[in-house]
Amino acid sequence: MSDTGAAKPWLAGTAAGVVAAADKLKQENPVALFTLLTRAAASGDWEMFLPAFERASGVRGLKLLLPAPNGLPMRYAYESACLPAQYWPVFISVLEVAAAIAHEAGDKLKAGKRLRDLVLERAFAVEAVRDLPFAAELAQQLAA
Numbered sequence: 001m002s003d004t005g006a007a008k009p010w011l012a013g014t015a016a017g018v019v020a021a022a023d024k025l026k027q028e029n030p031v032a033l034f035t036l037l038t039r040a041a042a043s044g045d046w047e048m049f050l051p052a053f054e055r056a057s058g059v060r061g062l063k064l065l066l067p068a069p070n071g072l073p074m075r076y077a078y079e080s081a082c083l084p085a086q087y088w089p090v091f092i093s094v095l096e097v098a099a100a101i102a103h104e105a106g107d108k109l110k111a112g113k114r115l116r117d118l119v120l121e122r123a124f125a126v127e128a129v130r131d132l133p134f135a136a137e138l139a140q141q142l143a144a
Contacts, residue, residue, distance in 0.1 A: 015048050022052035026082055034083045034091065039142055042094050042119040044102065044111035056081035067103075069095040090138060093123040117143065 018036065025033035033056060040049035046063070054062055057077040065074050070092050078088060097119050124130055124139045132138075 015051055018048045018052045019055045022056040026056045030082050030084055031087075033081065034087050035141060037081075037083070038087075038091055038094050039116065041091075041098055042123070042142065043113065043116040044098060044119075046111075053077065053081065056083075066095065066099055069099060086132075086134075087138070089126075089128045089132065090123065090135075090142075093126045093129045094119060097122045097126075 018040065021036060022033060025036060037049060037053050037056070040046075040052065046066075050063055054060055054077075057080040059073070059077040059080060062074070062077060065071070065077075074092065074095070075088070078091060079085075083091065101115070101119060101122075120139060120143055124135060129135055
């Protein structure tokens with residue numbers, strides 16, 4: 001990677017690396033930041049998602065909102081992170097589905113690709129998400 005402040009390759013898979021990437025992406029590429037955060041949430045990787053989202057949004061204590069994420073505080077955090085407004089329905093659907101699956105499965109499902117695939121499948125089946133004109137393309141991007 002170039003020496004322009006990007007996270008080092010060995011750091012990218014760590015919480016610190018994701019937080020550093022969130023700072024950079026907020027300024028340079030909000031769609032990539034959305035992808036990073038949404039994939040982490042869908043994967044159940046809360047140790048990466050929460051600090052990165054808190055850093056990007058400037059809102060602390062987001063963990064307290066996860067059991068019931070659809071509300072004004074989460075929307076405020078989303079907007080404060082400068083994430084694309086048109087992707088809000090996807091983001092909140094992923095968080096709601098991830099919270100529901102975590103409640104249903106408890107510790108039976110481990111964070112990772114299998115969980116991400118399940119969360120994305122259910123999140124994109126929600127009518128408000130499924131009917132978005134860019135839903136199919138975004139689903140593929142998040143599943144990659």
